[in-house]
Amino acid sequence: TVRDCYQRLLMPATQSAVLQVLKDRADEDAIEVFAKNLRELLMAAPAGPRVTIGIDPGFRTGCKVAVVDGTGQYLAHTTIYPTPPQSDIESAGQTLLALIRKHEVELIAIGNGTASRETDAFVGDLIREQTLSITKVMVSESGASIYSASALAGREFPELDITVRGAISIARRLQDPLAELVKTDPKSIGVGQYQHDVNQTQLRKCLDRVVESCVNHVGVDLNMASVPLLSHVAGIGPRLAEKIVEFRNRNGRFTNRKQLTKVPKLGNKAFEQAAGFLRIRGGDLPLDNSAVHPESYVVVSRMAKKLGADSKSLVGNASLSQKLKAEDFVDERFGLPTIADIICELGKPGRDPRSEF
DSSP: OHHHHIIIIIHHHHHHHHHHHHHHHHHHHHHHHHHHHHHHHHTSOOOOSOOEEEEEOOSTTOEEEEEEOTTSOEEEEEEEOOSTTTOOHHHHHHHHHHHHHHHTOOEEEEESSTTHHHHHHHHHHHHHHTTOOOEEEEEOOTTHHHHHTSHHHHHHOTTSOHHHHHHHHHHHHHHOHHHHHTTSOGGGSOOSSSTTTSOHHHHHHHHHHHHHHHHHHHOEETTTOOHHHHHTSTTOOHHHHHHHHHHHHHHOOOSSGGGGGGSTTOOHHHHHHHGGGEEOTTOSOGGGGSSOOGGGHHHHHHHHHHHTSOHHHHTTOHHHHTTOOGGGGOOSSSOHHHHHHHHHHHHSTTOOGGGGO
């Protein structure tokens, strides 16, 4: 009876329990690696607002070429055939050169998929032969096809073919990896191993936290951000993000953070959570282009008064802000860590932390 109990009941149950513990531990480690890789990809330094050509390489169907302006807006597209079997290098070079000169292109992003090496060699030869002052960069195209076929891409470019949307996404990934990659399901970006074997609920929660953390760490340009990007800002979900974009399209660009309170359905609590992560370049207040929260502007005014200057002259003046001592401004509302962060931000307002990552 004891032998039967051990072999038929106790031993299988013990094995199952031990294997489940090991499986859970392996899942946690795999998800941690996935999250780390995703964070490094999202936090890659952006090339910035420069006119860019995106090339989605291919052999038989040719290379899809798309041009976007400095803000990522689509300008033009075409197809060239510099790769086998056609190998029409001369015609492809003329077409690409015409686009470069017409739109004053500064960057060329080449997808790293099929035919990428051949396409990269073709573009490199063209740049050397024509002595062009253009930088070419190989860009990961993982997940670009998922985005191209998504409902979001369909709404964004309803008149364009799926392959052209992919080339646009490749160009935008070079301009700002974070802003473009948030449009794609993190699991489709291909930065983890065996992601389909781990606990899917746990994976989804972890990756969503990573995306939100990266977006909030970098900050979001309120006048340029898309709905998917705004959706990841703390306090703002998909519906509020749509309301913000609709308000922006209807009333023009935001000139200060306070205008957010006029957006329908955006209450004081959402404003309190989100305001510090939203940036306004060239607005009414220089502090609106920094990580300083509006509720802390009063502290900056006190700092400026102590130095005998105004708030505007203090923002971006590292030599002036270094004269401040955080201990002098601590009170019951603002603690030492908060004051120290404000002083640090005043020296480099609106800086992109991805350049330091």
